[in-house]
Structures are given as structure tokens and as C-alpha cells.
Amino acid sequence: MSLTASLIPPAVRRRLEARDARVRADGVRHGIELMRARRDRQRYRYVFVVTYGRSGSTLVQGLLNALPRVLVRGENDLYLLHLYRALAAVRAFRERHGEHGSRNVTSAFYGLKAIRRSAFMQAMNDIVTTSVIGNLDPADFDVLGFKEVVWHRIEPEETAAFFDTMDKAFPGVRYVLNTRDPGQALGSGFWQKADADEARALIARVVEIQDHLRTTRPDRVLDVAYEVITGDDTAARDRSLRGLGEFVTGAPVDDALLARLQTVLDVGYGPFPFARAESDAEEPVEA
Template identity: 35%
Template sequence: MRRYLPAPLRASLSRLKRRLARRVVRSAATADKYRYVFIVTYGRSGSTLLMSMLNTIPGYRINGENNNALYRLHQAGAAIDRASREHSGAEHQSARGAWYGMPRVEPRKFRQELVDSFVTHVLRPEPGDRVLGFKEIRYTKSDMPDLADFLRFLRGAFPHSKIIFNHRNVSDTAKSSWWARNERSVEKLKIADERLSAVAADKRHFHFYYDEIDDSLENIRALFRFLGEELDEAAVRRVLNTRHSPAPAKYAIDTPPAPREGSSAESRSSRQPQ
């Protein structure tokens, strides 16, 4: 006869099982275990809205920003790779060499373990996840002068990945939040947008335009076709109607009647994209 377990104990055991399952998933996480989607853009472009729409897809875990952490890991890997190529001669085999120890360095393994660690500890997959990724806004020229090199790294380090370039009208973006305080915002955003636009669309790269979202959801449907995923229209419309980001001008957001004069309710026009 099975021994009876009190409800609190059963609940504790259930939580423990879930924690152990998550640990098993994370300890085994490597870059080639999952598919990936990366959102590449600049600030105030509607990228949080895009991220939320992608997270309506079952099995997707697209995280928010991480302060360009993966770019720093790319730089670390590139630095070791360059040092290994340039300073692995016989003169560095002994302790008399300025680059002593460099001939023994394993750049490829170092880079791969950086990537695997990023997946395990930053993206943090959960049981049931099949597509991981994140959105990042730090792709202006000052943030990342070597954009082409980083995109090449992304494609190589995450072979089953797709990249979405998110665009928004530069003039509107320049009026939003911190950009409005920058005298050169239009110039900087134009350069940033042109750099992203220069990457050709193909089976791994897609250009998404925030301002083209309308009631038909056609550009969202095109995005989901690019990803090979089914569109849950009701779920996507719920995201579009959620306050974390405004509905683009062409989309008729489902809002309650306007508040009476003097009401403290926030108007739609006061919302700003992320």
C-alpha cells in the first residue's frame, strides 16, 4: 500500500522535481541543442513588442536585452584567436617568451565554451524550450563598429539561428525618450538603420518594419512564415493590445471608450515603444 503524503510535502516534492529538471536542462545546454532567433535593432524601435509577439509561439523563449554581453564574449574569443595565430611560435614555448603559454591555448574550445555558458546561464532554457534568443538594441556604430564581424560570429556560433532586423521610422524614433535629448539622434539613427538595411534578406535574415503593422497583420504573417511557425492570431492581437508598447499607427488597437475629462486614465498617445 502506498504511504499517504500530506499535501504540503507533495507540493514540496513537486517543486523539487521541477528544479531538478531545470538543472538537468541547463547543465546539458550547448549551442547546437536549440534553434535561435536574434532581434537586432536600435532603441525605441518597438523591439519589446516584437519580442512579445515571438513569445506567443509555443516553445519560444526570446529574452530581453543583456547589455551586449554576447558581443563582449565575441570580442574575447576574437582576441584569443588573434593572439594564438600571431604568437604561437617556438619563441613562446619557454617562460622567456613574452607570450609564454599561448602555443597551448585552444581558441576554438574557448570560444565554444563561452557560447555554451551564455546559453546555459544567460538564456537559461527551461524544459520544453526549442527556440532561444534575445533582443538587443546596442547596434549603433558607437556600440558596435564591427557589425559584420559580429553577425558572422552569430551565424557561426549558432548554426541553427535566424536574425530579425527591426526597423522603425527614424524621425519618429528620434523623438522618443532619450533620443529626443540627443542633438544628433536623427543622424545616428539613420546610420544605424542603414547599416542594418545593408544586410540582404535571405533564409537566415529578415527585415521587419514596425510601422507596417496594420489590422491585416500581413507583415507579422510574413515574419512567422520566415520562421516556419504557425501564427496564433488571437495571441498576437492580445500582445498588440497590451500597454507595454503602443499599437503602430496603422493598427486599430482594441481600447475601451475614452475616459471622461479629468480622468486619470492614461491615453494611448502617452505610450512609447521600447
């Protein structure tokens, strides 16, 4: 006890020590609450663009980023699929060996049953959230996501389980199903080095996945057709733009926001915007 503390009457000292303990405890509780809030899987809403190469997905990405409080990043090689497969592998391993003394410290599988699926869900959400936000202010956004063109890598037999996992990792997740006539998409530089039959099969696989999402989550998908948003029918185009904005933000698109979305259509997105020839492209960017 310090000399100063020894001069304080015992009753007063006990009250001060009790108050100090309460302050410390409150601080710890507050810190825990902040940590939980930062990792709450429902803190943000999530939207992912499901499509194939040269479908106009980079343009759709631009439209999404023109919406208020929405941040949608570009392609990332669908790293979520690797995380899902890690979870699927450990669950299968646990089913095979979980009863082999996994609660016994002498077992080769000690602790196997302690691996929780929820930890994988949280990790998937944390990785997407932090990588999408990057060095931006998290308070500036309500909706996060990315667009991707390699959804064909999801095998048919794992499709349902993969998207069920997505539902748990990203509660209420929504999908923008970006489409374009496959014949037009196949004629672009993205596919020209690929075998024609293989390219058609990959696009067909994405179409299968889009159909799966339409069937299983009809209230959480929206179709956006490249031909409509870039076509000459302005009424159809504007209906599609308004529908996209309301689907993602949950609020009607007023005339000012519609005008903002319309200006996005005047910007070149992707490797060869406005149907430029490959030789005219200056800065190839994956579309």
C-alpha cells in the same frame, strides 16, 4: 578483501567485479553524453532582434514570446560584443606572439597557441543559453534569443567578423530586423536627451548593420515594420504576424495562434505604449 567477499568463489567474484566495472563505465559514458547534449550548440535554435531605440522592439519581443516554445528576453547591453572582442584580441595577440616559443615551458607566451576559438564559441552559446533560460525548464523551449537596441556599437570594420562569429556560436542563427520610421523613433523619449545628429547617426548605423545582414544572410533575416504591425491595414498586419511566426518556429501560423498574436497588440509594451505622453507613463521600461 572483506570477509563477505572472501566467501564468494573466485570465478563468481571476477564476474561480479567485471559487471561492476561495466556499470561504472556506462555511467561515466552516460554522464559525458548528457553533458555534451546540454552544451550542444544546435540543441536550440536562436533568434535575435536587431533594431534601434523606440522602434517597437519590446512589442516585437512580446509577439515572439507569444509563439509556442519560444523564449526571447529583453536587452542586456549587447554583452556578446565584449565576448567577440575578447576573442578578436586574443587572436591578434596570438598572431603577434604565437611563434615566440609558445610551446616551450620557458617562454613568456607558453600555451598561447593552446587557446582555441571553439572555446569562445562554446562560451558565447553557453552564456546566452543559460541567461535566457534562467530558472525556467530548458525542456519547454526550442527557440531562444533576445532583442537589443545598441547594435550600433559594432564598428564597421568588425561587422563581418562579428556576425561570422555569431554563425559559429549559434548555428543557423536568425535575425528579426525590426524597423520604424527614424523620424518617428527620434521623436520619442529614448532619444530626446541625445544630440539630434548623433541620434540620427546611431540609427543609420543600425540600418547599415541590418542591410549587411540582408545582403549576407538573406535566408535568415526577416523584416518586421512597426508601421505594419500596428497599422490599420489588417490584411498586411496579419501577413506580417503570420510571417514572423513561421520564420521563428518553422511552422505555419494557424488561426488560433494568429488570434493570440493579435491580442499581444492590445497590450502596452515599452515605456510609452500607444503613443502616451512621457508625463503619463507609469513604469518606464527600455524599449
